[in-house]
Amino acid sequence: MGEPTEKFDTPVSSPAGDGDKSITTDGEDMAPQQSNVESIWPVENISAPREVLMVFIACMAQFCTQASFASVLVLLHTIGGSFDVTNPGRLAWLVSGFSLTVGTFILFFGRLGDAFGYKRMLLIGFGWFSVWSIVVGLSVYSNYTLIIFARVLQGIGPAICLPNALAILGSAYPPGHKKAMVFAVFGAVAPVGAVIGAAVAAAISLSWWPWAFWAFSIWLAVLVVLGYLVIPDPPRKDDAFVDGFTWRKIYEELDLPGAVTGVLSLVLFNFAWNQATIVGWATAETIVPLVLSLAIFGVFAWVEIKISAKPLLPFDAVNADVGFVLGTVACGWATFGIWILYFIQILQEIRHLSPLLTVAWMTPLPVVGVFAAIVTGALLGPFQVKPPVVMTLALAAFTIGVTLIATVPPDQIYWGQTFVCTIVIPFGMDMSFPAATLILSNAVKREHQGVAASLVNTVVNYSISLGVGFAGIVELHVNHGDQLAGYRGGLYFGIGLASLGLGICIIFLIRERFIQRKAKTSA
Known part of the structure; x- marks a missing residue:
């Protein structure tokens, strides 16, 4: 009985920016290196x-x-x-x-x-x-x-x-x-x-x-x-981010610049398309949010690629x-x-x-x-x-x-x-x-x-x-x-x-x- 998903040829890197660590989609290397992030008890341990x-x-x-x-x-x-x-x-x-x-x-x-x-x-x-x-x-x-x-x-x-x-x-x-x-x-x-x-x-x-x-x-x-x-x-863990975090740690861990620019870009882009059904395209109410959303998305991509430690x-x-x-x-x-x-x-x-x-x-x-x-x-x-x-x-x-x-x-x-x-x-x-x-x-x-x-x-x-x-x-x-x-x-x-x-x-x-x-x- 095999795994439910195929093993692709290209490894997928961890989305948390964990250095050079890479994994494949067959799930063989899924266990965390350290228990630094909260996870629930395995199902084997509960009724x-x-x-x-x-x-x-x-x-x-x-x-x-x-x-x-x-x-x-x-x-x-x-x-x-x-x-x-x-x-x-x-x-x-x-x-x-x-x-x-x-x-x-x-x-x-x-x-x-x-x-x-x-x-x-x-x-x-x-x-x-x-x-x-x-x-x-x-x-x-x-x-x-x-x-x-x-x-x-x-x-x-x-x-x-x-x-x-x-x-x-x-x-x-x-x-x-x-x-x-x-x-x-x-x-x-x-x-x-x-x-x-x-x-x-x-x-x-x-x-x-x-x-x-x-x-x-x-x-x-x-x-x-x-x-x-x-x-x-x-399970209880020793995590400095939880046990005495600082605003700098929040800033880095949550990628606040990426979150703000990403959310703002998505909201403005969606607003422009949905609002166009009410006011039409030839209005500033539609064009301005659309242009701004594309510009801000460019900033978001730059932040995620070049700036964020944990994008x-x-x-x-x-x-x-x-x-x-x-x-x-x-x-x-x-x-x-x-x-x-x-x-x-x-x-x-x-x-x-x-x-x-x-x-x-x-x-x-x-x-x-x-x-x-x-x-x-x-x-x-x-x-x-x-x-x-x-x-x-x-x-x-x-x-x-x-x-x-x-x-x-x-x-x-x-x-x-x-x-x-x-x-x-x-x-x-x-x-x-x-x-x-x-x-x-x-x-x-x-x-x-x-x-x-x-x-x-x-x-x-x-x-x-x-x-x-x-x-x-x-x-x-x-x-x-x-x-x-x-x-x-x-x-x-x-x-x-x-x-x-x-x-x-x-x-x-x-x-x-x-x-x-x-x-x-x-x-």
Whole structure:
């Protein structure tokens, strides 16, 4: 029984700048040299029920993120109606603003987890998520600006939770089939959380939509308590950074110049694309942030390459294999963001379904998602299918799924393309996420799991937000008073993105085959 990921020819250096130390993706050299970074006890040292609860709480980070995302999607027009907002561009900020902060801050909070402990940061994330969920509900007493502001800050909660939850799992499990299955389950929770979160929110909204967020806040508070009691405390370590740190150590360890320039660049770039759907391109409100974002990103790259002792994003670790993973994940999950946005808009605005009936039409997603996770775990584990092959299958699923909904006739029965679409899309989600996470998780040492988890989650969530912005611009320019034509325009753009990702996968597979043949010839 081999490892769940292939051993690439090119070694991947540690993302924490540990000198000349390099490792390969087969996971044979993953043990840390010193226990300088907090990690949880190995799963062998805790009981089976506690292990199950630990995995459950970690998966709740993914569950709650997707639940918050999908619940607002199904209530988009209900919430907008409370503030007399109907403009699609302004409504989209309820979705893209949340994903913006999730994707933008994940990398930094993964580093905080490496420095201060994954369990501590996970609990802080659940707490922050809970507080701002209350504010989202309370915004009904104020105005639309407050709810957008609250949604943006609410997204920081998942940005804290996701990388540290994955880092807990990455630290607890060594490379192998069990780790592959745990990561597959983490990915399967995404569609389950989306549908259950949307269903609960739609049901509660029959009374009053703010209660959906207040109930969600209560559950997050429960997770804080459960996490504190269930997740094992890390072993005590002698670490000067924790036991008497200085501001200079914080500055170096967290790479504050890189964090500030990186976050600012991502926020401005995303803001420009999403704001363009409201004010258009020929405005300073769009052009200035876009130009500034590109300039600041140049500063960020310079800081990471030339200045930072411990770069937030070590560019020397980004080789062809890592670039393949991040590029395909970006295309696939941007497509997913476009798909789910317009899928729900078509159901509610074109077919005039209620929020609850919309959720009913989405019920195959969690069922197929669980099945897809099991299949993915088996492919990456016992069957030893290479992750690039799994990623290719995932991008094929994204491409087929978005094509089905982009071409569906508005009066077609549910059991036609709509149903088939909900069967196909989960394979894209639940194949791409665990495959990508395993490649990067097994490519770094155990104490740097926060960085590895952060990279995948950053690309996933930032791509969702950016994809929605791109598609919104296409929708704006092809609408011309025809709402369905605008939706299809955005979906056609999604087809292009998914096809691009699929093309990258195919090129990568050809490259791998060429390298293998060359190696055999040389031998």
